[in-house]
Amino acid sequence: xxxxxxxxxxxxxxxxxxxxxxxxxxxxxxxxxxxxxxxxxxxxxxxxxxxxxxxxxxxxxxxxxxxxxxxxxxxxxxxxxxxxxxxxxxxxxxxxxxxxxxxxxxxxxxxxxxxxxxxxxxxxxxxxxxxxxxxxxxxxxxxxxxxxxxxxxxxxxxxxxxxxxxxxxxxxxxxxxxxxxxxxxxxxxxxxxxxxxxxxxxxxxxxxxxxxxxxxxxxxxxxxxxxxxxxxxxxxxxxxxxxxxxxxxxxxxxxxxxxxx
Amino acid sequence: xxxxxxxxxxxxxxxxxxxxxxxxxxxxxxxxxxxxxxxxxxxxxxxxxxxxxxxxxxxxxxxxxxxxxxxxxxxxxxxxxxxxxxxxxxxxxxxxxxxxxxxxxxxxxxxxxxxxxxxxxxxxxxxxxxxxxxxxxxxxxxxxxxxxxxxxxxxxxxxxxxxxxxxxxxxxxxxxxxxxxxxxxxxxxxxxxxxxxxxxxxxxxxxxxxxxxxxxxxxxxxxxxxxxxxxxxxxxxxxxxxxxxxxxxxxxxxxxxxxxxxxxxxxxxxxxxxxxxxxxxxxxxxxxxxxxxxxxxxxxxxxxxxxxxxxxxxxxxxxxxxxxxxxxxxxxxxxxxxxxxxxxxxxxxxxxxxxxxxxxxxxxxxxxxxxx
Ligand SMILES: Cc1ncc(C[n+]2csc(CCOP(=O)(O)OP(=O)(O)O)c2C)c(N)n1
Numbered sequence: 001x002x003x004x005x006x007x008x009x010x011x012x013x014x015x016x017x018x019x020x021x022x023x024x025x026x027x028x029x030x031x032x033x034x035x036x037x038x039x040x041x042x043x044x045x046x047x048x049x050x051x052x053x054x055x056x057x058x059x060x061x062x063x064x065x066x067x068x069x070x071x072x073x074x075x076x077x078x079x080x081x082x083x084x085x086x087x088x089x090x091x092x093x094x095x096x097x098x099x100x101x102x103x104x105x106x107x108x109x110x111x112x113x114x115x116x117x118x119x120x121x122x123x124x125x126x127x128x129x130x131x132x133x134x135x136x137x138x139x140x141x142x143x144x145x146x147x148x149x150x151x152x153x154x155x156x157x158x159x160x161x162x163x164x165x166x167x168x169x170x171x172x173x174x175x176x177x178x179x180x181x182x183x184x185x186x187x188x189x190x191x192x193x194x195x196x197x198x199x200x201x202x203x204x205x206x207x208x209x210x211x212x213x214x215x216x217x218x219x220x221x222x223x224x225x226x227x228x229x230x231x232x233x234x235x236x237x238x239x240x241x242x243x244x245x246x247x248x249x250x251x252x253x254x255x256x257x258x259x260x261x
Numbered sequence: 262x263x264x265x266x267x268x269x270x271x272x273x274x275x276x277x278x279x280x281x282x283x284x285x286x287x288x289x290x291x292x293x294x295x296x297x298x299x300x301x302x303x304x305x306x307x308x309x310x311x312x313x314x315x316x317x318x319x320x321x322x323x324x325x326x327x328x329x330x331x332x333x334x335x336x337x338x339x340x341x342x343x344x345x346x347x348x349x350x351x352x353x354x355x356x357x358x359x360x361x362x363x364x365x366x367x368x369x370x371x372x373x374x375x376x377x378x379x380x381x382x383x384x385x386x387x388x389x390x391x392x393x394x395x396x397x398x399x400x401x402x403x404x405x406x407x408x409x410x411x412x413x414x415x416x417x418x419x420x421x422x423x424x425x426x427x428x429x430x431x432x433x434x435x436x437x438x439x440x441x442x443x444x445x446x447x448x449x450x451x452x453x454x455x456x457x458x459x460x461x462x463x464x465x466x467x468x469x470x471x472x473x474x475x476x477x478x479x480x481x482x483x484x485x486x487x488x489x490x491x492x493x494x495x496x497x498x499x500x501x502x503x504x505x506x507x508x509x510x511x512x513x514x515x516x517x518x519x520x521x522x523x524x525x526x527x528x529x530x531x532x533x534x535x536x537x538x539x540x541x542x543x544x545x546x547x548x549x550x551x552x553x554x555x556x557x558x559x560x561x562x563x564x565x566x567x568x569x570x571x572x573x574x575x576x577x578x579x580x581x582x583x584x585x586x587x588x589x590x591x592x593x594x595x596x597x598x599x600x601x602x603x604x605x606x607x608x609x610x611x612x613x614x615x616x617x618x619x620x621x622x623x624x625x626x627x628x629x630x631x632x633x
Binding site (some may be wrong): 090 | 283284286310312314315316318319320322323324325326327328329330332334348349352356457458459460461462465466467468469470471
């Protein structure tokens with residue numbers, strides 16, 4: 001009998017990361033918030049930092065992020081997660097502090113807090129979910145909404161003449177001297193998800209190494225508010241969002257460049 | 262310890278340091294910037310956290326995060342800055358965190374001016390933030406009291422997991438008086454059992470002000486209210502002056518109360534039986550004391566440096582048991598003792614109407630910019 005086959009058969013290839021709680025998800029079908037949560041939890045397991053982590057949840061669809069992570073968590077006011085994270089990190093510098101924020105939260109109402117956290121080189125990690133829309137309040141225009149994109153508050157499409165242009169946060173924050181690691185990734189297919197995971201790992205490694213502000217911007221889907229199917233949503237990210245939001249490394253502190261994990 | 266000549270703002274800042282404050286976040290605004298400046302060198306000197314935030318919005322949310330770690334934390338600001346903090350203050354109240362905030366009140370509304378005022382009474386005492394919450398508010402009338410109440414604010418905030426304000430006006434913040442600072446207390450090492458510090462060898466902890474389940478939010482509202490009644494039972498503080506045989510009673514807090522005391526002394530020298538009740542906790546308010554005084558008083562005079570914000574509370578408490586008059590200066594104008602003495606003369610020499618609106622009567626005899 002070929003024992004190698006049976007070994008493979010019994011091998012666990014997919015389990016819930018221990019840093020993720022056993023909680024049914026409240027996210028809509030096809031939403032990539034769940035994918036991002038899982039990647040982060042896997043990294044906590046791999047780095048063995050679960051007990052050191054303090055998360056800061058935003059106001060937005062991920063307001064309940066704290067339900068899913070088996071780590072200490074706090075819930076910030078809309079846009080203020082980087083300020084709250086700053087307060088925690090300044091008192092507990094040996095803890096791993098991260099915020100998880102949507103594009104309305106981070107790039108609109110919270111623009112001041114994110115800019116200054118980066119400017120100060122605050123040693124925190126930010127996971128930035130860019131889904132080009134306000135999810136929680138039902139699909140209004142976000143600062144990241146694409147030109148021409150229809151939302152419930154830009155019903156004829158975002159007209160850049162009156163509603164302005166998309167804001168490219170990763171590019172902007174990479175300009176800050178205090179930032180140590182700023183990249184954009186996407187969650188629209190398995191290959192990109194793997195790349196996103198590596199970036200999230202690097203961002204947390206940057207914090208552990210005290211390299212200053214780190215952020216991973218993740219292009220994400222919102223089928224419910226985009227009004228298309230989950231599958232179409234992934235295609236929409238690839239075809240519509242990626243050309244506007246290039247998947248690049250905008251800033252990588254030299255000591256991070258050679259990291260292997 | 263010995264008495265030194267101290268400025269109110271520096272004194273409150275150093276009192277907080279000696280009370281073991283572990284983190285300060287703030288933004289410059291007159292007339293309290295000295296607190297920020299003092300903390301900027303003092304906190305690093307004793308190995309504690311100091312950060313000049315990019316705005317009061319950021320400062321209050323940094324404070325929110327810092328408070329979640331169970332540390333002793335504070336900020337300070339003045340009226341417009343406190344307005345900006347209101348959302349964060351409501352979140353802090355909803356999360357039931359101990360936080361101390363010093364508001365050195367200035368003239369308003371709007372940008373107003375940088376002169377002493379009591380115009381934040383409603384914003385602080387009755388809560389400018391959204392939702393049902395009940396802050397503890399301490400109102401010093403001297404540099405010494407500012408020191409003592411700053412220390413007390415930390416203890417009360419922690420005892421009740423509550424917001425505790427020191428509501429000083431610009432004159433308390435900026436005047437110099439001899440006062441004594443407390444001994445340096447050691448920083449509290451132990452952390453409360455709700456603190457978010459990283460789930461090392463224990464269940465995770467979550468701190469949040471969200472209760473989507475309306476029954477849970479209702480329970481939270483009720484818990485905060487019950488706790489407030491505990492605060493009212495235990496923590497009311499006030500100062501009484503010449504009240505034993507007083508036929509006329511003045512009520513005033515902070516600097517207005519202190520100036521009223523000078524007027525009371527002058528009136529006593531003339532043989533007028535007038536006394537003063539100065540609430541030290543304006544929240545919880547010494548309601549029973551005011552009600553009892555109203556039973557005996559021929560008339561009551563409320564003195565404030567605003568348009569009569571506390572007057573509304575006094576009217577509600579006194580319920581017509583005695584006639585009430587009001588005298589206020591506003592917009593950063595500080596009354597002279599003589600102005601209050603004139604009011605004392607008036608209420609003791611002429612009958613005071615038991616009906617009508619004391620504020621309207623005051624408006625009729627008042628000239629803005631000049632006084633009586
Ligand atoms: C001060 C304040 N303003 C507005 C809101 C309402 N609000 C809740 S979530 C949200 C938008 C969130 O969108 P985004 O950050 O893009 O996250 P998503 O829901 O898409 O994940 C808004 C405007 C609020 N809670 N607080």
